Amino acid sequence: MSGATFKELNMEMHYCWRCKCDVPMLDDVESDIFEPLIKQQLENIKIYRAKHECSISEAIGKIDKPATDKYLQITGYQENDCTEIAKHQLKKFGIQCPSCARLLRTPNATICAECFYSLPR
16 A cells, blocks of 8 residues: 555545545545554654643644655645544545535535535435
């Protein structure tokens, strides 16, 4: 996986309502790869802050960034906040809206927040 690229992985691009743009969304396999990297990056921030008594932004600038570095390597997209990567997991979204093709905001959603299409029950 270390040398895999965005095109080789066939990552799906979907609109993120938080980011207000299309972003690569992680499938279950990719999420499993990124979850420990995200945890490690957050732990690196925590350790650096405790040691140096500094702000989060200063710590982010000084630490190793395994999650965001891997995300850039694989997708070509620069993401500075590893918690944003965690939000871009397909399992956290619902199906594609039959009307506008945007992902529903949660797996349990029955109304599209973009076009207000209501799924049949």
